Structure formats: structure tokens, C-alpha cells
Amino acid sequence: MTDGNSWQAPVAEGALDASVRVPGSKSITNRAFVLAALSAGPTLVREPLDSRDARLMLAALAELGAPAEHTADGVRVQPLTDGAGSVSVALGNAGTVARFTPPLATLGSRTVHFDGDPAIRRRPVAPLLTALAALGADIDDGDRGAPPFTVRGHGGLRGGAVELDSSASSQFLSALLLAAPAFTEGVTVRLVGRPPSEPHIAMTLDMLRRFGASPERHADEFHVPPATLALADYRVEPDLSTAAPFVVAPLLAGGTVRIEGWPVETTQPGDWLRSLVRELGGKAVLDGTGLTVTGGEAVRGAELNLHEVGELTPVVAALLCFADGPSRISGVAHLRGHETDRLAALATELTALGGDVTETEDGLRIRPAPLHGGTFHTYDDHRLVMAGAVLGLRVPGIAVADPATVGKTFPGFVEAWDRLVRGDRDG
Known part of the structure; x- marks a missing residue:
């Protein structure tokens, strides 16, 4: 039940x-839209995510000269003009x-002004803007290294070699890699610092190859050379990170949940959930049509390095509050620069509900403690x-604030979760 501002x-x-x-x-949808815009002809993107982030991407591409139309089969993206x-x-x-x-x-050749919600102004972008400037881009960010900023187009970018600190994201x-085929010299990127989420890098390289580029x-x-x-x-896979609460649900409630369409082979970091279970x-159990998850007798405490799958941390942290022993999540310091400081938010909110959750330098320490209801x-x-939905499986009276926020990636999440808990089969 929702009252507009919260959901029980x-x-x-x-x-x-x-x-x-x-x-x-x-992740796949927005990469596909970008690569489609950079293609020589129109691309039909089938089964894309329809959410706020995806709509923002399509609107941005339209402003940049690559309009799209929704069809019965998906979204057809036109090349940039x-x-x-x-x-x-x-943004x-x-x-x-x-x-x-x-x-x-x-x-x-447009002058493009970028800005967005107050939260986006706190998310790091400076290393990218610095690298683009080194490659020949004309950028004015007022020395903020964050939105709002302006890119003045001059009909193309030379590209070439550049160093990049991608440790924050x-x-x-x-x-840089997605746009590189359209640069005059392509791009060679030398990393400074270890980036999180290797699976997302693998995803980018795989999709570049599918669209005809030759990344190395x-x-x-x-290195990505120029290419047409x-x-x-192109067909988009189901979002395995968005599947996370459904995957862990039977570990807390018992029984079985089947996630339809789970790919047998994928670069998505969410595929790690199978080993976590x-x-x-x-x-x-993964077969050709989906993933079937069955709960065990108890959730085991665990030491988990989530550096490569950091976006799963909120759901995993909620799950581990019910483990049979202490747990620790490490390797996710970069989550302080996501939609919010996710580590601080999780420690604050889980503790407020009775949990014993503390921040560490690069993660969270979680000890078993009885939880109670609250916001x-x-x-x-x-x-x-x-x-919050995961917590509610075991704890009565969990009021999840601002549930519409989930529309960023899954506008129908609340309804799908209610059906899950009632046991309806909607696959």
C-alpha cells in the first residue's frame, strides 16, 4: 500500500x-542508445528499459541530433546529425x-549546456571532463568538475591518447570508449587507478564489437580505432541488478522465485547473484529460459568484496541484516559518489530500524540484531x-519513503513486489 510519500x-x-x-x-539500454546514435543508419533497440534514466538518455540524444521513435517492436534511434x-x-x-x-x-557544432537534479551536481565527472579537454574538447565547467557545465562543439574531436583516472566510476x-569510433584518431586510454565494476567495462567492449568497432x-x-x-x-537483456531483490527474497521468506529470461551468458555484473545465493x-538453477532460486534454512554471514558489483550493495546489506552471524561488505568506497552516499545512507537507515551496521573505510560491517518497523x-x-522492500519481508511496519524513486530503473517495481509476496505468477 502506498500513500504517495511512502509504501508499506x-x-x-x-x-x-x-x-x-x-x-x-x-546499463545495456543506455549504451545501446548511444551506439545507435553513433551508427551510420537507424537501429531498432528491442525490449529496452522504459524508465526515467532511459527517457533522459533519449531526450539528450534528441537534443544532440539523434531523434528516436517508439514503435511496436521497440525504440528506433536515428544517427546523429x-x-x-x-x-x-x-541529466x-x-x-x-x-x-x-x-x-x-x-x-x-552545437553549444550544449548540461545540468540536472541537485543530486547530480554531487556526482563526480571531473576526470572525464579533464580527459575530454586533453583530447581537444572545448569545455567550460567553471572549475567545478561537476554539472552544470558546457561543451562547445567544433564539428568533431581529434581524439588520440589520454590518461584517465576512472577509480570513482x-x-x-x-x-570515452563508446564515443571513440567517431573520433578522428579514435582513442587510446591509459588508466590511472583501478576502476570499479570490471563487468561494466566488459559490457562496453562487447557492445562496441557488436556494433562493428574493434576495441583492444x-x-x-x-584502444578503440575509428570505425563506421x-x-x-539489437535486443536488450533483462536487468540482472534490478532482479536482485527478487533473487534474494526466497533466502529470507523461503520457497522459490523464478526470474524469467535470465541470460545463459552475459556481461552484466548482476549475474554474480547466482553465486551469492x-x-x-x-x-x-539456471536453464535456457530463466533462473530459479530456492531458499535454504538460514542466511549465512559472509565476507563479501563487492568492488565489481557495487550497485548490488543496498540489497545485499539489507539481506545480511538477517544472517546467522556477522558479515562485512568491502571494496565499495566508490558508492559514496553514487545517487547518494550509499554507505552512509545504509548505515544510518538500517541502524535506525534496530540494526547493528557501521561504516568502514570501504564498506559496511553488519552484525545480527533484531529489527523493528519504522520509516x-x-x-x-x-x-x-x-x-527497503527486502527488509519488509521479515519486519512488519517498514514504511519505504518516496517509492516513486524506483522509477529510475523499474517503474512497476512496487506492483511487481506486491505480486511476488502474494505469490502471483506473472512471468
Whole structure:
């Protein structure tokens, strides 16, 4: 039940028996839209995510000269065309839009102003802007290293070799690699510092190849030569990170949940959830049509380094509050620069509900403690809404604040979660 400002997360009254289908991957959808815009002809992107972030990306591409149309089969994205004058790109609080579209603005002749929600002004983007300037881009950020900023296009970008500190976000690297085929000299990126989420880097390289580019990697050096991209038809996989609360639900409530359409092979970091289920005492079986998860007798305490799968931290932290022993999450210091400071938010909110959760230098320490009802604040962060839902499976009276925030990646999440807990099969 929702009252507009909060949602009473439903308690599981018995073992689960449900089937769910999650929407398309946000990470894949927005990469596909960018690569489609850089292609020589139109691209039909099938089964894309329809959410605030995806709509912001399409709106941004339209401002930059690549309009799209919704069809019965998906979204057809047209190639970028040049133009003149001044346009504005609304970033919302979408990291992929804030990072992936500035390189595209250098390819045309427009002056492009970037800004968004107050939260996006706190998210790091300086290393990307610095790298673009080193490659020849004309950028004015008022020395803030954050939105608002302006990119003045001069009809293309030379490209070449550049050093990049991508330790705060792998999206800085992906942004340069995605646009590189359209640079006159392509790009060679030498990393300074270790980026989080290697799976997202692998995703970017894989999708570049699918669209016709020839990216190369040698340790911490990446090279993408100029190329003409073309792919008439691309299908988006289900979002495995968005599936996280559904995957862990049977570990807390018992029973079985099936996630339809789980790919047999994928670069998505969310695929790690299969091994997590087994490590914490459950069972996960993948076949050609989906993933079936069955709960075990108890959730085991665990030491988890989530550096490569940091976006799963909110749901995993909520799950570990019910473990049979102490747990620690490490390797996720970069989450302080996500939609909110996720580590501080989780420690604050879980402790307020009776949990024993403390921040560490790069993660969280979680000790078993009885939880009670109360308001779980979500800080304009879609993953925290999902974490609140997980808590509600076991704890009556969890009021999840601002549930509409989850529309960033799954506009129908609340309804799908209610059906899950009731045991409806909607797959």
C-alpha cells in the first residue's frame, strides 16, 4: 500500500512461490542508445528499459541530433546529425547520461549546456571532463568538475591518447570508449587507478564489437580505432541488478522465485547473484529460459568484496541484516559518489530500524540484531527502495519513503513486489 510519500512494504506470510520478469537492463539500454546514435543508419533497440534514466538518455540524444521513435517492436534511434546554435541537456540524476553524452556533444557544432537534479551536481565527472579537454574538447565547467557545465562543439574531436583516472566510476572509461569510433584518431586510454565494476567495462567492449568497432585491451590500456558503426537490430537483456531483490527474497521468506529470461551468458555484473545465493545457503538453477532460486534454512554471514558489483550493495546489506552471524561488505568506497552516499545512507537507515551496521573505510560491517518497523528513507536512490522492500519481508511496519524513486530503473517495481509476496505468477 502506498500513500504517495511512502509504501508499506509487505511481509511474507509464508514461503514464496512466484515468477517474475524484470525490465531491460539500464546499463545495456543506455549504451545501446548511444551506439545507435553513433551508427551510420537507424537501429531498432528491442525490449529496452522504459524508465526515467532511459527517457533522459533519449531526450539528450534528441537534443544532440539523434531523434528516436517508439514503435511496436521497440525504440528506433536515428544517427546523429550536426546542427548549430545552443541546446540544453537535462541529466536528471542519471550517471550514464551525465557521463556518456558529453563526448557526443564534441562531435557536432552545437553549444550544449548540461545540468540536472541537485543530486547530480554531487556526482563526480571531473576526470572525464579533464580527459575530454586533453583530447581537444572545448569545455567550460567553471572549475567545478561537476554539472552544470558546457561543451562547445567544433564539428568533431581529434581524439588520440589520454590518461584517465576512472577509480570513482567505470562510466568515465566507458564514455570515452563508446564515443571513440567517431573520433578522428579514435582513442587510446591509459588508466590511472583501478576502476570499479570490471563487468561494466566488459559490457562496453562487447557492445562496441557488436556494433562493428574493434576495441583492444592490454592490461590497463584500451584502444578503440575509428570505425563506421552499424547494427540494424539489437535486443536488450533483462536487468540482472534490478532482479536482485527478487533473487534474494526466497533466502529470507523461503520457497522459490523464478526470474524469467535470465541470460545463459552475459556481461552484466548482476549475474554474480547466482553465486551469492549458493554462498549464503540457497539454491540457484539456471536453464535456457530463466533462473530459479530456492531458499535454504538460514542466511549465512559472509565476507563479501563487492568492488565489481557495487550497485548490488543496498540489497545485499539489507539481506545480511538477517544472517546467522556477522558479515562485512568491502571494496565499495566508490558508492559514496553514487545517487547518494550509499554507505552512509545504509548505515544510518538500517541502524535506525534496530540494526547493528557501521561504516568502514570501504564498506559496511553488519552484525545480527533484531529489527523493528519504522520509516526507511531512500535519499532519491532507486536501489534503497529495493533494499527497503527486502527488509519488509521479515519486519512488519517498514514504511519505504518516496517509492516513486524506483522509477529510475523499474517503474512497476512496487506492483511487481506486491505480486511476488502474494505469490502471483506473472512471468
